[in-house]
Amino acid sequence: MKITEALNNSYRLLSNVSKTYKLDAEVLLAHVLNKKNRLDIYLDLNQELNIKEKEKFEDLVKQRVTKKPVSKIINQKSFWNFDFDISKKVLIPRPETEVLIEMVTKKFNKKRDLKFLDIGCGSGCISISLLDYFKKSNGIAIDISKDAVLNTQLNLNNFNLNNRLKVLKKNVFSFGTEKKFELIISNPPYLKLSDYINLDHSIKIYEPKEAFIGDNKEGLKFYKEIIKKFKNNLKYNGYLGFEIGDNQFLKVKKLLNLHGFVIVSKHKLINNQVRCLLAKKIKNYALQ
């Protein structure tokens, strides 16, 4: 079977399942053929798939027909400069989170020996992207989930970054440290329980519940804890970087201001909701 034929067959099966069925098929086929770039499959559309490749591709397409996310089928997700392994039950890194990294890269000199704390590391995507951009940086990453800790360690191994990140299985509500950081960054669980219930079925099956639910009320529990507890672990003029949920900006801003921070940059989505922000700890501000 030729590549064109395999793609066309898959389009027929996937067009009712996914809005991005062409892209999905390309990614799956590129994975089967070990192509680094999915567009490489178009270099020779007459290339014949051998039996093994054909069967593997058909199996992956079948999995996609059940609505399993493509990145969970291939256990890989592109984020920043890397293809992250996401073989454990961790949150699939989202493109919005890359914006948070980009915001940080604009605030610190690339050559800085940045010390950071990443709260709720998941796949390790935030920490590893920071280690990649700031070559002299090092950090601590915590997560309550064993899968997240293992997955972060797996990715650190894959990219030879083990010696610059300490990964700890810790609950943010009981974890404390004496260390000082220039950056504390977190994409914590921020949904209200009622919003989690309405999420797509496939998210609930393939991604961990504890990555999503902030609390039963406004989803702000993690921000309250992080700001209050870790503000003294930030050096003066250090930054706190958050990803936040819809309609949380004003409440998080109020909390930040109360604890001696000012918001210095924010990123809005097309729906006009602030999704990422950076806040600076102001020198000599009277902290509680």
Ligand SMILES: C[S@@+](CC[C@H](N)C(=O)[O-])C[C@H]1O[C@@H](n2cnc3c(N)ncnc32)[C@H](O)[C@@H]1O
């Ligand atoms: C939204 S995910 C973010 C994952 C990753 N940083 C990213 O951006 O893709 C939130 C993470 O917080 C972790 N988490 C949930 N409750 C926690 C707690 N009490 N203490 C530490 N981590 C927690 C989850 O396991 C999950 O990995």
